Amino acid sequence: MLVCSRCGRKYPEDFRLTCECGGTLTVARELPADFSGGLRNYPDMRRYLAFIPVSEEHLPRLVPSITPVSRLKVNGVTALFKLEYLQPTGSFKDRGTYVTVAKLKGESITEVVLDSSGNAAISLAAFSRMEGIRAHLFVPEHTSPGKLALLRRLGAELHVVEGDRMAVHREAVSFSKEKGIAYVSHWLNPYFLEGTKVAALEAYEQAGVPDYVISPAGSGTLFLGLWKGFSELRSMGEIDELPTFVAVQAEGYESLCERSTRKSHLAEGIAITEPPRLEEMEAVLDETGGTCVSVGDPGIERALRWLWERGFPVEPTSATVLAALWELRKRSFIRSGSSVLLPLTGSGLKGVEGI
Amino acid sequence: MLVCSRCGRKYPEDFRLTCECGGTLTVARELPADFSGGLRNYPDMRRYLAFIPVSEEHLPRLVPSITPVSRLKVNGVTALFKLEYLQPTGSFKDRGTYVTVAKLKGESITEVVLDSSGNAAISLAAFSRMEGIRAHLFVPEHTSPGKLALLRRLGAELHVVEGDRMAVHREAVSFSKEKGIAYVSHWLNPYFLEGTKVAALEAYEQAGVPDYVISPAGSGTLFLGLWKGFSELRSMGEIDELPTFVAVQAEGYESLCERSTRKSHLAEGIAITEPPRLEEMEAVLDETGGTCVSVGDPGIERALRWLWERGFPVEPTSATVLAALWELRKRSFIRSGSSVLLPLTGSGLKGVEGI
Numbered sequence: 001m002l003v004c005s006r007c008g009r010k011y012p013e014d015f016r017l018t019c020e021c022g023g024t025l026t027v028a029r030e031l032p033a034d035f036s037g038g039l040r041n042y043p044d045m046r047r048y049l050a051f052i053p054v055s056e057e058h059l060p061r062l063v064p065s066i067t068p069v070s071r072l073k074v075n076g077v078t079a080l081f082k083l084e085y086l087q088p089t090g091s092f093k094d095r096g097t098y099v100t101v102a103k104l105k106g107e108s109i110t111e112v113v114l115d116s117s118g119n120a121a122i123s124l125a126a127f128s129r130m131e132g133i134r135a136h137l138f139v140p141e142h143t144s145p146g147k148l149a150l151l152r153r154l155g156a157e158l159h160v161v162e163g164d165r166m167a168v169h170r171e172a173v174s175f176s177k178e179k180g181i182a183y184v185s186h187w188l189n190p191y192f193l194e195g196t197k198v199a200a201l202e203a204y205e206q207a208g209v210p211d212y213v214i215s216p217a218g219s220g221t222l223f224l225g226l227w228k229g230f231s232e233l234r235s236m237g238e239i240d241e242l243p244t245f246v247a248v249q250a251e252g253y254e255s256l257c258e259r260s261t262r263k264s265h266l267a268e269g270i271a272i273t274e275p276p277r278l279e280e281m282e283a284v285l286d287e288t289g290g291t292c293v294s295v296g297d298p299g300i301e302r303a304l305r306w307l308w309e310r311g312f313p314v315e316p317t318s319a320t321v322l323a324a325l326w327e328l329r330k331r332s333f334i335r336s337g338s339s340v341l342l343p344l345t346g347s348g349l350k351g352v353e354g355i
Numbered sequence: 356m357l358v359c360s361r362c363g364r365k366y367p368e369d370f371r372l373t374c375e376c377g378g379t380l381t382v383a384r385e386l387p388a389d390f391s392g393g394l395r396n397y398p399d400m401r402r403y404l405a406f407i408p409v410s411e412e413h414l415p416r417l418v419p420s421i422t423p424v425s426r427l428k429v430n431g432v433t434a435l436f437k438l439e440y441l442q443p444t445g446s447f448k449d450r451g452t453y454v455t456v457a458k459l460k461g462e463s464i465t466e467v468v469l470d471s472s473g474n475a476a477i478s479l480a481a482f483s484r485m486e487g488i489r490a491h492l493f494v495p496e497h498t499s500p501g502k503l504a505l506l507r508r509l510g511a512e513l514h515v516v517e518g519d520r521m522a523v524h525r526e527a528v529s530f531s532k533e534k535g536i537a538y539v540s541h542w543l544n545p546y547f548l549e550g551t552k553v554a555a556l557e558a559y560e561q562a563g564v565p566d567y568v569i570s571p572a573g574s575g576t577l578f579l580g581l582w583k584g585f586s587e588l589r590s591m592g593e594i595d596e597l598p599t600f601v602a603v604q605a606e607g608y609e610s611l612c613e614r615s616t617r618k619s620h621l622a623e624g625i626a627i628t629e630p631p632r633l634e635e636m637e638a639v640l641d642e643t644g645g646t647c648v649s650v651g652d653p654g655i656e657r658a659l660r661w662l663w664e665r666g667f668p669v670e671p672t673s674a675t676v677l678a679a680l681w682e683l684r685k686r687s688f689i690r691s692g693s694s695v696l697l698p699l700t701g702s703g704l705k706g707v708e709g710i
Binding site for chain 2: 045062064065067068070072087089125130202205348349
């Protein structure tokens with residue numbers, strides 16, 4: 001079923017974005033009795049099918065990977081870089097899209113509207129068309145030229161919107177209402193988190209429970225997905241304690257941290273000032289004793305160069321987690337000798353010219 | 356040990372490119388008694404470590420993925436697209452590079468020379484630097500701007516050479532001799548095939564033995580690797596028969612097919628007229644009852660559009676296998692109802708502007 005994070009009201013597991021009270025929804029359902037018993041024998045994301053609320057018959061033919069973890073020593077801690085950019089369209093978004101498209105197929109929804117800073121749109125463009133779903137994709141005009149070119153080549157129905165990320169969001173909502181086409185905002189869509197949570201299940205199998213998880217937190221699709229994954233491992237009795245969660249935000253776009261007067265131009269993936277799941281993110285920081293870190297362009301640039309020179313060709317938003325790790329080691333928030341999971345969220349191959 | 360494919364002479368398993376007779380070398384060694392027993396419990400390429408001639412202690416920290424297989428009906432056959440472009444640097448080359456860098460570390464070689472049409476250079480740039488290996492990379496001047504930008508950002512020592520692919524090869528060889536730096540040509544390097552063969556081991560676990568394998572065949576690093584993988588499965592008694600192998604070449608650059616007067620400009624990854632492992636590739640076609648198909652730019656373009664519109668953002672060289680499948684269905688070489696493994700070799704994200 002779906003449960004409202006604000007008023008607790010319950011709904012059947014249909015495709016639905018918000019509660020009647022306006023609150024956000026998450027999926028709550030009975031999990032397999034034990035984690036190992038629920039694992040399937042697939043060498044891709046379907047390994048975790050028993051933990052995802054979709055039927056196998058509706059799964060898209062394009063399948064997300066189990067992404068590798070690269071283990072490096074960084075400033076006295078063990079950094080576990082999870083290479084989420086090695087997904088079919090080059091970002092972790094493919095996990096959420098995979099589950100979403102399966103759910104849409106299950107409900108015979110064949111036309112949808114989505115707004116995105118780029119990666120979620122690219123992901124939906126790639127996964128939807130082959131499954132007979134027509135997707136109207138709303139993106140900001142300042143989306144990198146590489147990403148726009150990609151969207152056009154994927155055959156997307158593109159709507160380029162003037163203004164900031166929030167303006168794109170409003171435009172998509174109004175188009176959806178006017179035309180009567182389902183809006184599938186990944187900011188709200190509870191099934192999206194059911195996909196992103198799998199990154200945590202994988203990371204757990206690959207490296208156990210890390211002491212810290214440092215995740216970009218714009219709309220919170222990855223941050224909350226990772227938390228949900230570890231939480232469900234705890235519910236199944238597989239682990240005892242959650243990692244401490246660190247939310248990374250971009251200067252000028254903070255929602256959890258204090259709003260900075262400087263503005264990041266590099267972290268386009270998390271340039272989101274009013275995430276609808278803000279209270280859920282706050283609850284995760286409270287529950288796990290976590291914190292929020294705001295990073296600016298000089299730190300992101302240094303982290304990006306560091307990552308590329310070590311063979312991780314990621315996009316600037318992905319580098320925010322390393323900039324945050326450096327900062328939290330300086331502040332001594334993260335203990336020497338601890339292990340830290342750092343998802344690298346998006347491929348830098350998409351916009352080499354734009355970086 | 357290493358065995359010469361021409362005269363049969365044997366060498367110890369050192370880093371060595373050719374036999375004294377000038378013949379090419381391949382690795383021959385005792386395999387685990389059975390395939391399943393040799394599998395390791397890693398969700399990445401290390402799952403197949405027991406079949407690869409390197410020590411775990413020398414493995415690079417950047418690890419290739421197990422790539423997903425997408426199963427689609429195409430012209431009456433089951434097409435098994437293996438998404439080799441979902442590797443750390445966006446091509447199957449990462450598999451060969453991974454094993455090569457491990458071997459170089461094992462022999463304490465810290466400076467090397469490589470020539471490449473782009474992808475192998477990008478791969479070595481990404482994997483070598485973090486492992487303390489300095490790589491001199493020789494690429495043709497007509498390499499796509501996206502790939503050149505990538506190489507620069509990865510911190511590569513780049514040598515851009517005027518002329519065709521063979522000119523680049525000659526320049527790299529002469530630089531290596533002049534400076535006394537190890538030449539690690541993936542065209543010759545026997546350890547490179549030890550990496551690419553793992554794609555076959557994975558594909559077998561994912562989809563059994565296909566009736567056909569259709570692979571790009573320029574220098575043959577993937578084509579021969581796939582053959583070696585299936586051959587070793589047969590040696591271990593895991594399978595009885597090999598798939599029929601189809602070698603795909605580009606018009607104007609054929610070495611196995613008859614040389615065309617037209618010239619492909621799109622298939623830069625296989626624009627290789629004199630591959631040193633030509634006789635080995637011929638032997639595979641003979642042994643498996645296979646054939647060679649030459650494809651031109653119009654067919655590649657159609658195949659490329661078909662793939663992108665189904666959510667596979669690959670580079671033009673990757674589309675050659677689909678163009679070849681269409682052609683072989685027309686010729687009735689490939690039977691209706693059969694299964695066909697088609698590796699999609701390289702990411703199209705690298706050069707969106709250039710396509």
